Amino acid sequence: MSRLPGTNTDRPSTCEVPRSQRGTHCEVPRSQRGTHCEVPRSQRGTTMVELMIGLVIIMILSAMAVPGTAGIVRAYNLRAAADQLVYAVDLARGQSMANRRAYGIQFADPKVGGRFSFNVIQGKDATCASIVGGTVVKTVDMGVANLNNDPAIQIVDLAPIELKNGASFPCFKSDGRVIRADNGLTYSAPGGTTLGGGDIVLQLQRVEGTALIGTALQVQIGYNGSARVVFGRPIAALQGSGKGGAP
Secondary structure (H helix, E strand, O other): OEOOOOOEEEEOOOOOOOOOOOOOOOOOOOOOOOOOOOOOHHHHOOOOOHHHHHHHHHHHHHHHHHHHHHHHHHHHHHHHHHHHHHHHHHHHHHHHHHHHHOOEEEEEOOOOOOOOOOEEEEHHHHOOOHHHOOEEEEEEEEEOOOOOOOOEEEEEEEHHHHHHHHHHOOOEEOOOOEEEEEOOOOOOOOOOOOOOOOOOEEEEEEOOHHHEEEEEEEEEEEEOOOOEEEEEHHHHHHHOOOOOOOO
16 A cells, blocks of 8 residues: 555555445445445446437338338238228128128229228028118228228229119129129129139229328239239239139
8 A cells, every 4th residue: 555645644545445345236334435446347336328220220110111011001901901901892792602692892982082981791592682671790990090990991993884873783693702782793894904704803092181192002903712812913903713604
């Protein structure tokens, strides 16, 4: 130990503590403290500057990730809506074959710019006419300001043209076929397209307020009762999956 000038008290110039008195950190009686106390780097806390730098890095990474994440979420919401229609088609077709009754999918607003909303209805018997006034077995509403607060989906195109007539909604027969509920005929093949006779296609897209956002997709329902989701192809370019033909 070194003696400080002008005093009889011996004080260490550094943090020198007997081994038996050492703890997990530098705890020294006040009378024995020196000019400084070196603490191992592994025991030091985080400074305010280091915290601020960390927060800035997190904010930058979050800002970079948001645009891509928003696009993924929109695509997921749109696909979820399309899957709801595919599931409804499978339900109507399967139940019509199992129960020997006609089932229908009635769209609330079947037009370009219409809200994506429909009911699956069980008919009273095997005739399509019995669907009117039948039992609603499933309801889907994903239009603007829907009750479930789901992302808003809009019908941006549909074919063939007679589908826009609310009375000509798809009727699923007990043999699995899809025909018009109003007259029992197959849907026509739109002129200038490659759609097969009897096929139905709805094109859906996300909407926020009055603006359409993201990429549209199509749900195709074949004359044979099959359904599929198609991305990024206009209705006129879709090849019909149904075989067409008379009912």
